Amino acid sequence: MPSVPRVLSIAGTDPSGGAGTAADLKSITAAGGYGMSVVTTLVAQNTHGVRDLHVPPTDFLTQQLQTVSDDVTLDAVKTGMLGTAEIIATVGDWLDTIQPKIIVVDPVMIATSGDRLLQPEAEQAMVAFCRRATVVTPNIDELAVLTGQPCAATEDEALEQAARWSAETGVAVIVKTGHLDTLTVTNTWLSPDGIRIAVPSTRVDTTSTHGTGCSLSSALATRLGRGDTPEAALTWATGWLHEAILHGAALQVGSGHGPVDHAHRSRRLQAAGTANPWLRPDAVPRALETPQDLGAPRVPTPAAAVPPAGPWTTALWEAGAETTSAIDASDFVQALVDGSLSEADFTFYLAQDALYLNRYARSLAALAVRSSSTESQQFWSQASTGAITEEADLHRTWMATRPEAARTTASPVTSAYTDFLLATTLGEDRAVGAAAVLPCFWLYAQVGGGIPDVPADHPYAAWLDTYRDPGFVTAVQGALDQVEHELAGASPAVRAAAARAYLTACRHELEFFEQALRLEPEVAASRHQAPDVALAPALSTDATADFAGAAR
Numbered sequence: 001m002p003s004v005p006r007v008l009s010i011a012g013t014d015p016s017g018g019a020g021t022a023a024d025l026k027s028i029t030a031a032g033g034y035g036m037s038v039v040t041t042l043v044a045q046n047t048h049g050v051r052d053l054h055v056p057p058t059d060f061l062t063q064q065l066q067t068v069s070d071d072v073t074l075d076a077v078k079t080g081m082l083g084t085a086e087i088i089a090t091v092g093d094w095l096d097t098i099q100p101k102i103i104v105v106d107p108v109m110i111a112t113s114g115d116r117l118l119q120p121e122a123e124q125a126m127v128a129f130c131r132r133a134t135v136v137t138p139n140i141d142e143l144a145v146l147t148g149q150p151c152a153a154t155e156d157e158a159l160e161q162a163a164r165w166s167a168e169t170g171v172a173v174i175v176k177t178g179h180l181d182t183l184t185v186t187n188t189w190l191s192p193d194g195i196r197i198a199v200p201s202t203r204v205d206t207t208s209t210h211g212t213g214c215s216l217s218s219a220l221a222t223r224l225g226r227g228d229t230p231e232a233a234l235t236w237a238t239g240w241l242h243e244a245i246l247h248g249a250a251l252q253v254g255s256g257h258g259p260v261d262h263a264h265r266s267r268r269l270q271a272a273g274t275a276n277p278w279l280r281p282d283a284v285p286r287a288l289e290t291p292q293d294l295g296a297p298r299v300p301t302p303a304a305a306v307p308p309a310g311p312w313t314t315a316l317w318e319a320g321a322e323t324t325s326a327i328d329a330s331d332f333v334q335a336l337v338d339g340s341l342s343e344a345d346f347t348f349y350l351a352q353d354a355l356y357l358n359r360y361a362r363s364l365a366a367l368a369v370r371s372s373s374t375e376s377q378q379f380w381s382q383a384s385t386g387a388i389t390e391e392a393d394l395h396r397t398w399m400a401t402r403p404e405a406a407r408t409t410a411s412p413v414t415s416a417y418t419d420f421l422l423a424t425t426l427g428e429d430r431a432v433g434a435a436a437v438l439p440c441f442w443l444y445a446q447v448g449g450g451i452p453d454v455p456a457d458h459p460y461a462a463w464l465d466t467y468r469d470p471g472f473v474t475a476v477q478g479a480l481d482q483v484e485h486e487l488a489g490a491s492p493a494v495r496a497a498a499a500r501a502y503l504t505a506c507r508h509e510l511e512f513f514e515q516a517l518r519l520e521p522e523v524a525a526s527r528h529q530a531p532d533v534a535l536a537p538a539l540s541t542d543a544t545a546d547f548a549g550a551a552r
Ligand SMILES: Nc1ncnc2c1ncn2[C@@H]1O[C@H](COP(=O)(O)OP(=O)(O)OP(=O)(O)O)[C@@H](O)[C@H]1O
Pocket: 019, 110, 111, 112, 137, 138, 139, 140, 176, 177, 178, 179, 185, 186, 187, 201, 202, 203, 204, 205, 206, 209, 210, 211, 212, 213, 214, 215, 216, 238, 241, 242, 245
C-alpha cells in the first residue's frame, strides 16, 4: 500500500469550484491522497444553482475510464454525479472489470439548490449501482429513494431504513443527518452485520454547505484507500469537513450557498510551520520607562476575566490582546467548549498538559528560590505545589484509564514552551521569569471566563469547571500582583525583556492549545489495519470496542 493513496473521482463538474470534480480533487488532496478525475457531465452551475448541463458521448467516458485504469493502480474510487442510466451502466461495467478495493458511492440525485442531477428514470439504475459499493453516502432524501421508503423524519428512522437496506445488500451505509433539524450532525457508519460507528459534530450555522456531500465521500474514500479503518476514516473526514464548513464563509465565494474551505487545515498547518519569528523586532522598545512606552493596542482589547493588578499588567494585557483573542477564537477552544472535540484530541491535550505542569511547577519553584521577600517566596512555592498537585490529579483521574496517554512523551510544542519557561525563570532576571509564567495563569482564567454554563452531560464539563475554580482565580490575582510589583521595581531594560517574555509565552499558549488539532491518527490507523476485502462485514464487535479507547 503506497503512503499516498491514488484516488479516482468519477463525477460532474462545478466551474465555481464548490462541488463535483473540483470539490473531490481538493478533498482528496486535503485527505492526503493523489487525486484523479473522470468527468461524467459538464454542469454550468454556481453557488445559486444549475443553468445547463452537457453530457459528452458515453464512448468518450469509456475512453477516459480506460485510459486511467490502463496506466494507474487505483487504491480507491469515488463516484458522484452520474446523471443518466447510460452513464451508470458504463461506469458499472468498468468497475466490474477493474474491481477496485474501495468504492465509495455518493448517490447524487438533487443538488442543494433543488436542481436535478440525476434523471428521474435513472433512479432505479442508481439504486442497483449502489450494490457494488464498499460504502454509500446518501443524504436523507437519497436514502429514501435507495430504500424505497418515505423520507425519514428522525435520525432513528434513517438508521432503521439504512440498517435494513445494508443487511439486505451487504453494503455499508453512512447515515448523514445534515438535512435533519438536529443540533448535532452525526455521520454513522452502518455495517451489514449491524455494527454502528457514530461520529457526531456540532451543527454549524452557515449557508456554506455547497458540496459537503461530495467532500465527505471523497475524503472518506481517500482515508479508506490508504488503509484506515472505517472508524478512523470517518472520524478524520467528519472532523476535517467540520473545520472546512466553519471557515467556508470567510472565502467569500459567490452570494448563494457558498463552498466549504477545503484547504483551511493545510493553510493553518502551513502558517504554524513557518520559520517567521513570533515577535516583530520593534514589537517591544529596548527600554520601558513607563507602561505607555509599550504602545497603544494594535487590536481591540478583550475585557480581562481577572483584571490587571496595576498599570504594568494593564500594559501587558493590551500588548498581548491579539494572541489572547486568537486563543478565544481558536478551533480547539471552541470545540472544547461546544463538546465536539474528539476524545482522542482531548486525551492528547491532557497528557501534554500533565507533562507541561510538571515542568511548569519547576519553573514556579525556581521563582520561589530567587524571590526576595517571604510573601513572594510563599506565593511561588504554593503555586508550584498547586501545579504539581494538579498534575497528579490528572494522572489519577483521566489518565489512569488511558495507559497509552500516561506513557506519552512531550510534543515539540510542549517542549518548546517548557524549555522556554525553565530557561527564563532560571537564567533571566526574576522579573522576566515572573512575566513568562503569567500567561499560563491569566489566559486559562480568560478562557474559563468565556465559557458558558454547559449541560451536565457535556463530555468535558468536569474539566471546564476547573477553569473557573475560585481557588484558581485567587492564584491568578496573586501572580498578577507579583508581576506588577516586579515590573514596577525593575530597570527599563529588564521591563522590556519581561514584556517580550510575556508576549512570547502568550504565543506558546496559543500553540499549546492548538497542537491537538495538528495530530494525525497514525497510531489508530496502524493498530487497526483495514481488512483486504468487504470492509464493513469484517469489523468485529471486539474491534469496535477497542476503537473507543484507541489512542492516536
Ligand atoms: N450545517 C452543518 N454543520 C456541520 N456539518 C455539516 C453541516 N451541513 C453538512 N455537514 C456535514 O456535511 C456532511 C454532508 O452533508 P449533507 O448531509 O447535507 O449531505 P449532502 O446533501 O449529500 O451534501 P450536498 O450538499 O453536497 O448534496 C454531513 O454529514 C456533515 O458531516
